[in-house]
Amino acid sequence: MAKSDQTITRKMLIDGLNEDLSREYQAIIAYVNYSQVLRGAQYMNIAKELEVHAKEELTHALKVANHIDYLGGMPSVTPKPVKTSEKAEEMLQFDLDNERETIRQYRRRVRQADELNEFSIAESIREILLDEQDHLIALATALGIDPPDAGIAD
Structure with a gap:
């Protein structure tokens, strides 16, 4: 049975949010x-932008942790593994891949929250x-x- 055929539960939403x-x-x-650690003149603008992204991600983490607590769960304390590289392009590609997955999962989470009437x-x-x-x-x-x-996660 495909995941989309399952009825979402509060626990499933908590697990997904974690x-x-x-x-x-x-x-x-x-x-x-x-x-x-980004080096090179061509990366100075994006390096500053990444500092801003870090602050925004902290804000997101606080919001998500609040939602987990509201739903009766315990917020996770463990990050997903972080890839590093000596090459700027690889670091940016790792970030791009991670953002892509994050968007896919958040799109799924919106549907799940809507299904539970957690508007x-x-x-x-x-x-x-x-x-x-x-x-x-x-x-x-x-x-x-x-x-x-x-896209959207299945």
Whole structure:
């Protein structure tokens, strides 16, 4: 049975939000690290932008943790693994891939929250999605590519 055929439960939403929270922690760590180690004149603008992204990801983490607590869950304390590289393009590609996955998952979470009639959580996640899509665009621009379609997680 496909996941979309399942009825969403509160526990499933909490579990999904905890995965999202772990991705936010990952993003904070990656953006803090990458913003400081990117080298080269061509990366100075994106390095400053990554500092801004780190602060926005912290705001997202606080919102997601609040939603988990509201739903009766315990917020995660473990980040997803952070990839590092000596090459600026690889670091930016790692960020782009992570943002793409984050968008996919948040789109799914909006549907799940709506299904549970948790409309304020869905609305909050939609606001987070605006930032995440801006991050995706900034990273794609820094890499000189078109922003990829994130799609939606199954």
